[in-house]
Every structure is written in C-alpha cells, then in structure tokens.
Amino acid sequence: MKAEGKVIKYGNNVDTDVIIPARYLNTSEPKELAKHCMEDIDAEFLTKVCEGDIIVAGTNFGCGSSREHAPIAIKASGISCVIAETFARIFYRNAINIGLPIIECPEAAKDIDSDDRVSVDFETGKIVNLTKNKEYMGVQFPEFMREIISADGLIGSVKKQLG
Numbered sequence: 001m002k003a004e005g006k007v008i009k010y011g012n013n014v015d016t017d018v019i020i021p022a023r024y025l026n027t028s029e030p031k032e033l034a035k036h037c038m039e040d041i042d043a044e045f046l047t048k049v050c051e052g053d054i055i056v057a058g059t060n061f062g063c064g065s066s067r068e069h070a071p072i073a074i075k076a077s078g079i080s081c082v083i084a085e086t087f088a089r090i091f092y093r094n095a096i097n098i099g100l101p102i103i104e105c106p107e108a109a110k111d112i113d114s115d116d117r118v119s120v121d122f123e124t125g126k127i128v129n130l131t132k133n134k135e136y137m138g139v140q141f142p143e144f145m146r147e148i149i150s151a152d153g154l155i156g157s158v159k160k161q162l163g
Contacts, residue, residue: 003054003080005117010042010058016062016066020073025067034078037076037077038077062087081100082095101122115131120138122140125141
C-alpha cells in the first residue's frame with residue numbers, strides 16, 4: 001500500500017477544532033465534512049488540495065476533541081496520508097478506524113516543505129521526498145493496522161473477515 005502526492009504543510013498542535021470546526025458536526029456525511037476541512041486554519045485548503053495530496057505537520061496532530069469527524073473530513077477531502085512528528089492518541093486510533101493512513105516520522109515532518117512531492121510506502125515505513133531526492137524511515141504499521149487501512153477502515157476489515 002502506497003501514497004504519493006503534493007504536500008500541504010502545517011505546524012504543531014493542529015487540533016480537531018480546526019480540522020473540522022464544531023459548527024459542522026451536525027452531519028457525519030464525509031463529503032459534507034470535507035467541504036469545511038481545515039477552513040479555520042487554512043481558508044484556501046479546499047482550493048489547493050487535490051486527490052492524493054499529503055498533509056505534513058509537526059507534533060501533536062489531531063489534539064483536542066476526540067471526534068471521529070476530523071479524520072473523516074481529511075480523508076474525504078482527498079488527502080491520501082498524514083505525516084507528522086507525533087499524533088494525538090485518540091486521533092491516531094480514529095484515523096486507523098476509518099482507514100486514513102497516517103505515519104509518524106519526526107525527521108520527514110521537519111524536512112519536508114509545502115508543495116514538495118512525496119511518496120509513502122506503508123508496508124516498509126519508507127517516505128521519499130521526490131522533490132528533494134531524500135528518504136526517511138517512518139514508524140511502520142503493524143500488519144493488522146495495514147489490513148484495517150487497506151479494507152478502508154475497521155468496519156470494512158470486520159466485513160472482510162466475516163466473508
């Protein structure tokens with residue numbers, strides 16, 4: 001499983017309230033949530049994001065409320081992966097549960113810039129900055145997490161196991 005795209009970069013402590021503001025939590029419809037993804041931190045996010053793009057951020061990405069809406073909005077906006085120095089624990093689990101690939105790699109998160117083109121191999125944890133021709137090793141997903149993500153989330157994984 002791999003991802004490749006252009007980078008949209010953010011700093012530290014990007015909380016769930018700026019990923020998807022609370023005023024839009026009256027729906028859990030992914031496409032509706034995507035319309036408001038990141039609007040309180042980056043008003044131009046929706047005009048610059050393309051299918052497959054990658055968010056890169058600093059420490060504690062996804063902190064704040066434990067809302068599952070945040071990774072749903074990110075995934076539905078077309079983001080294929082989030083790379084960060086660290087993730088808030090509940091965001092990390094919610095992302096895996098809904099099938100949004102995320103990977104921790106402090107070195108990559110610090111070195112990758114906005115608009116760089118990046119590829120990520122989730123089986124090995126290898127991140128390649130195609131723009132700068134540099135490689136980084138992120139924290140590799142255990143096999144059971146790769147299976148959940150490849151099944152488009154926990155529900156898809158359970159359905160697959162049940163046949």
